[in-house]
Amino acid sequence: xxxALKDLVxxxxxxxxxxxxxxxxxxxxxxxxxxxxxxxxxDDIGKVxxxxxxxxxxxxxxxxxxxxxxxxxxxxxxxE
Amino acid sequence: MExxxxxxxxxxxxxxxxxxxxxxxxEEVKVELLEKNKGFLSFLGDRSVKVKVSYxxxxxxIEETEEMSNELKEAKQVLLAIVEKMxxxxxxxxxxxxxxxxxxxxxxxxxxxIGKRGETLDALQYIVTKIIQKRAKRKMTILxxxxxxxxxxxxxxxxxxxxMAARVKQTGQSVTLRNLTxxxxxxxxxxxxxxxxxxxxxxxxxxxxxLVITLRGKSKNEWIN
Numbered sequence: 424x425x426x427a428l429k430d431l432v433x434x435x436x437x438x439x440x441x442x443x444x445x446x447x448x449x450x451x452x453x454x455x456x457x458x459x460x461x462x463x464x465x466d467d468i469g470k471v472x473x474x475x476x477x478x479x480x481x482x483x484x485x486x487x488x489x490x491x492x493x494x495x496x497x498x499x500x501x502x503e
Numbered sequence: 504m505e506x507x508x509x510x511x512x513x514x515x516x517x518x519x520x521x522x523x524x525x526x527x528x529x530e531e532v533k534v535e536l537l538e539k540n541k542g543f544l545s546f547l548g549d550r551s552v553k554v555k556v557s558y559x560x561x562x563x564x565i566e567e568t569e570e571m572s573n574e575l576k577e578a579k580q581v582l583l584a585i586v587e588k589m590x591x592x593x594x595x596x597x598x599x600x601x602x603x604x605x606x607x608x609x610x611x612x613x614x615x616x617i618g619k620r621g622e623t624l625d626a627l628q629y630i631v632t633k634i635i636q637k638r639a640k641r642k643m644t645i646l647x648x649x650x651x652x653x654x655x656x657x658x659x660x661x662x663x664x665x666x667m668a669a670r671v672k673q674t675g676q677s678v679t680l681r682n683l684t685x686x687x688x689x690x691x692x693x694x695x696x697x698x699x700x701x702x703x704x705x706x707x708x709x710x711x712x713x714l715v716i717t718l719r720g721k722s723k724n725e726w727i728n
Contacts (some may be wrong), residue, residue: 431588438634475709480635484626487616489589497575 428497431489432459435482440467457488464503466500471501507556508537515553515693521556521600532556578604579637585627591615598662603644613650624652625684657690664691667702667716669723677717679706688714713720 430469437443447462450457463471471479472479490497513518525532537553561599572583586593586608593610610614617624628647636642640710648655667678680691689707691714694703702719705712 425589427590431585434588435630435634436671439637441628445550460673473633476631478712481626481629484618484622485526485585485589485630488618489591 428457428459428486428489429441432461432486432499435485436471437463438461439478440464440470456498458498458500461499461501468501477482504610506555506556508553510551510553512551512555513587513693513696517552517554518556518571519601521554523557525556525558527556527558528599531558533559542594565580572599573637573641574635574643575599575604577638578606578631580719581634582606582608582627582631585630586610586616600646604613606645608647608649610649613652616649617652621652621656660687660690661694663693668698669694671718672700675718677715680714680716683712688712691716 427452433446436448438448440446440463441465445451445462446497449460449462449463451460452458461471462500470478471482473481479499479501486497486499507521509517509521509524511520514534514536518529519534522529522532533556535555537555542663565575575597579595583593583595586595591610591612593608593612593616596607596609598605610616615623615642624647628645628712631647632643632645635645644664664680669678669682671678683691692703692705695703695716698719700719704715704717706715
């Protein structure tokens with residue numbers, strides 16, 4: 424489950440950034456929740472966030488729909 | 504087939520239909536306006552436009568067509584990959600339309616793909632557009648739909664806009680619509696473009712942009728603030 428969500432985030436992030444090789448996705452699984460950490464190159468942070476946060480919001484929305492079929496809550500964090 | 508005659512509620516709509524039937528892109532054709540019925544109550548009545556659409560020349564730019572189909576193929580693949588990674592088995596159909604690429608998702612989890620008020624569908628469309636634009640290095644429109652959600656949405660929005668316009672005419676007071684997408688605003692602008700009494704204005708910026716339906720020629724000061 425967690426792997427699939429990571430894969431989903433990684434796929435979208437890699438397709439959006441200029442430095443796909445620097446994209447890293449980590450999942451930290453807790454009892455009731457999963458924290459997905461997305462790491463991209465410094466120059467790409469703006470791209471992942473997008474104008475007025477549109478891109479990161481879209482990624483979160485898609486993640487929410489994917490997660491809706493599962494039990495655990497998840498949080499997507501963008502880190503440098 | 505070199506030309507076709509088609510009817511629609513607006514010129515754009517008739518053109519869209521004709522292009523679909525011809526399988527042509529807007530830049531390939533010449534459009535002639537044949538007749539125009541303005542119903543006597545324009546927001547209710549039978550209002551139709553007839554256009555003749557014909558190919559400018561028969562030589563198709565093969566290279567460009569190939570490029571288009573490559574982009575279409577890529578867009579289909581990207582969308583399919585994302586939806587499958589969401590854990591939803593599906594297939595994606597695609598075609599070149601007058602406005603851009605049209606992608607349709609088929610699955611048995613339509614509700615999940617659409618999301619609350621279409622937000623998931625919008626997010627998918629946004630991400631796929633972003634990815635394909637980056638790969639193709641140019642701007643283009645990609646429309647993602649499933650279970651005719653967008654088509655139904657457009658009909659609903661058209662109804663709403665007409666109802667609002669009727670109210671504006673009756674009361675003389677402007678109506679403001681919020682939370683519309685760029686496309687939705689464009690649809691309403693187009694709808695009232697030739698309406699003598701009604702004017703539509705986009706106001707504000709970015710995600711807080713609103714659309715105001717007002718009486719044509721009403722002083723600007725009355726609707727700002």
